[in-house]
Amino acid sequence: MNRAAPGAPPRHFSMLREFRLADFFTLGNAACGVGAVLLAMLYMASQSRVHFFLAAALAPAAFVMDVLDGRIARARHEHSPLGRELDSLSDVISFGMAPAALGFAAGLQGGWDAAILIYFVCCGVSRLARFNVTAEQLTGATGKVSYFEGTPIPTSVVLTGLLALAAWQGHLGDALWGGSVELGPWELHPLALLYALSGSLMISKTLRIPKL
Numbered sequence: 001m002n003r004a005a006p007g008a009p010p011r012h013f014s015m016l017r018e019f020r021l022a023d024f025f026t027l028g029n030a031a032c033g034v035g036a037v038l039l040a041m042l043y044m045a046s047q048s049r050v051h052f053f054l055a056a057a058l059a060p061a062a063f064v065m066d067v068l069d070g071r072i073a074r075a076r077h078e079h080s081p082l083g084r085e086l087d088s089l090s091d092v093i094s095f096g097m098a099p100a101a102l103g104f105a106a107g108l109q110g111g112w113d114a115a116i117l118i119y120f121v122c123c124g125v126s127r128l129a130r131f132n133v134t135a136e137q138l139t140g141a142t143g144k145v146s147y148f149e150g151t152p153i154p155t156s157v158v159l160t161g162l163l164a165l166a167a168w169q170g171h172l173g174d175a176l177w178g179g180s181v182e183l184g185p186w187e188l189h190p191l192a193l194l195y196a197l198s199g200s201l202m203i204s205k206t207l208r209i210p211k212l
Contacts (some may be wrong), residue, residue, distance in 0.1 A: 020078040021136060025069035026086045032062035033094030040098070040105040049167055055102055056164035059157045066154055088128040095153040096124035099160050103195060106163050107176040110172035111186025116196045123199030124153045130203075148209040151201040 035146075039055035069087065100117040103154055108117060127150055133136070171177050178190035201207060 001062070006058060006145075020080065021076065022069040022073035022078055023083050023086055025065050025072060026083065026090050028067035029062045029069065030086075030090035030093050031044060032058040032065060033090065033098045036062070036094070037101045040101040044105050049172075052102075052105065052167045052172070055098075055105070056160050056167070059102075059160035060093070060100070063157050064089075064152050066091065066094070072208065078145075084132060088132055091128055091153050092121075092125055095123045095156045098200060099156045100195070102160060102163055103192070106166065107173045108189050108192045108195075110192075112179060112183060112188035112190050113192040115186075116192045120156075120195040120199040123202045124156070127202040128154055133206035150204040150207055151198070153202060155201075156198055159194060162194070 015166070030160075036055045037059040039051050043051040043055060066087070069083075073083060100121050103117055104114070108114075130149065166172060166177055176189055176191055180187050180189045
């Protein structure tokens with residue numbers, strides 16, 4: 001481990017100099033997620049389905065960026081702690097917050113819906129934090145992580161795809177698939193249970209998904 005000479009000032013961390021090519025694709029992932037959130041908000045103001053479709057389309061775009069950053073990092077042997085943290089933070093935005101925002105914009109606005117959407121995002125954050133902590137323990141003889149514990153957070157693109165299909169068929173807002181039910185003081189749209197299922201699968205300890 002390199003140490004600075006006694007009395008020497010600590011080495012300044014230059015973020016730009018630490019960036020690798022893969023990191024810019026990771027930031028592209030984050031940009032897609034932020035764009036999706038903003039477009040979901042714009043849809044709520046405009047009620048233009050064009051804005052909804054654009055928000056949904058940014059989910060697969062973020063997924064492509066997420067796949068490319070990993071492949072580029074492996075091809076160029078440029079793994080770094082900074083890259084790993086960037087990847088997790090970007091995934092939280094694109095595959096956690098963005099699908100939740102799109103679900104809310106689509107009509108999941110009951111009290112129970114909001115609680116489930118919060119649960120979904122918290123599961124995604126917890127799943128990524130667990131992976132960062134346990135990645136070394138999950139590393140096989142090849143030096144690579146051989147499997148995921150729980151479903152990877154990018155699987156939430158399936159939820160975004162379902163919402164895009166619902167929008168295409170005109171099933172948003174009051175016409176949302178499954179309708180709604182009153183449970184105690186709050187309203188629940190059964191469609192929100194898919195978010196609860198997705199979040200629960202992310203934090204599963206027993207579910208192991210081979211990493212290709």
